[in-house]
Amino acid sequence: MNILLIGEFSRLHNSLKEGLLALGHKVTIVGTGDGFKDYPVDIYIKNVFFKHRFLFFIAKLIHRITGISLIKIENSYRYYKLLPKLKNYDIVQLINENSLKTNPRVEIWLLKKIINQNKKIFLLSCGADYSSVSFANKKHLKYSILSPLETNKKLRKKYRPILRYLKPSFKKLHHFLFENINGVIATDLDYHLPLLNHPKYLGLIPNPINTDKINFIENTVSKKIKIFHGINLANYEKKGNLFFDEALAIIKEKYPDEVDIIITNSIPYKTYINLYNNCNVLLDQIYSYDQGYNALEAMCKGKVVFTGAEEEWLEFYKVQPNTIAINTIPDAKEIANKLEWLILNPDKVNEISKNARAFIEKEHHYKKIAQKYIDTWNRN
Template identity: 55%
Template structure:
């Protein structure tokens, strides 16, 4: 089978590609590397010309006045140049509704061409999109990534990226994709919940993780327990970082002789990973029901991760609470209590570490996940 994967924001498509290629399929990945993350792609459509100093100045000025990024034209041009080679694929899959990360007016014509010259297009619900942002704006769940905004609408600017998906241009893109795709696949529970009962929904396929590339180093608790909280200031509100900061202040005061706390801000990757590798416990996020890619990779390494692991997730995978990952809710007392439990019972850290790696190998193995994608694609193809 020939497969075209469009977009890469987390390593999902890279891991899926590795699984598909292991099974003998031909895969091409198109993407922009996702800024500083620089994920590998076969066809690179990243912004380069408009990031040169003088043009970047003009780009920012125009964006400030019009709210339009002229660099979108560069991305559109680069993809258009490659369109003549991107034909006759059995499957085209978009990483999410904004797979090209350009304005819908530029994106829709390019997608029309891709659809016309290939066989079947599938859409992932992975990250923000019209369906899940609309759903979480209704505030029916206990919490979501939009909870900080719903509790304080003065944060609208900080949530402009999420809220753009319910604007008229992105609603038009959403409608176009649902009309022209074979269906939508959710990558985790946070996207599965809003899609329930949607007639285009094809089901949840967990994130693929290439455990062959992630070494598992069994944890040892010889002296102090190392707790790591890596803060990205661009997303700290959405991840609920303040809950972790406040909880760590309490832990630091009570257990200064038993823990070493490492809180970092926007570290370059090489420095970040050195601190991260020391950790027994990693604090990820509180406003989720399932694990994102950062949490999954940490679990694959055997870290005890505070992240989304809600009842819905526990029921889906049929596992006990806090046995594989620690369910972190937006509640300081709850986070403190769970940290105390681990500090006072270090054997639990070793147990959860082993369970975490075993869980990733069982439920997120990249080859098994690739097989699940193939099955869904084959069952749902129009041709």
């Protein structure tokens, strides 16, 4: 099949592409590379305003004063110019509900053309979208990505990129997509739960991880246990980094000679993955029920990852708590206690490391996942 994957912001589509290519399909990814993360794409939506610091500042200033986003206008224009190339595909898959990164009215207009000139259209529920944000907003979960906002209303400005999905324009985009797609696929439990029983929901297909490209690194603790905390400053509150920072402060004070802590801020993806290669433990995120892409790739390398591994996840995959990933809740003392457990039981690091790799190979192997996508696309 000839497949077009639109958008990329976690390397999901790149890993899926690798699996699809291995199965003999033709695949093209189109997207912006997602800013500083700079993920590889085949057709690059080059954004001048984002790449040049001065122009980016001017664009932000204009947006703040007028509400007009020059970056979104540029994205719209570049996708419009690309339309003649984005046709005659057997499958088109959108990374999420705002995959073209423009305003909803223009997105609908562009998507109509893409839908009309291709055979099948599928949507991923991956990252914030109307379904997951509205589900969280109704407090169906004990905690969610909106939890920090519930306790600190001053964060509302930082939450605008997420809360925009509740606006009438994005709700209209959501309904347009669900009326025109062949189906929607969740990539993990955080997006699976809000979509349960929806007629367009095709089920959960776990994130694909290229286990052939990611080598397992024997995870043994030498003199000190090395803890890596990679922060994306734009998502500091949403990922629960405050609790990680507080937990690390507790550990550093209690075990100054037993730990080596590495903290980074908003670095490119390639730099990020190279920096954590030598760590024993990786701190990923708080407000999730399942693992995102960073966590899964780290688990594949054999890292002990503090991330989402809630009861729903344990039940879905039929695994025991704290044997594959360390479930992390918004409680600094609880996080510190789990870090202390590893410090006092370093043999557990190697044990969990091997379990994590085995789990990725069983549940997230990129070729197996690619075949699940093919089967789902063909059935619908």
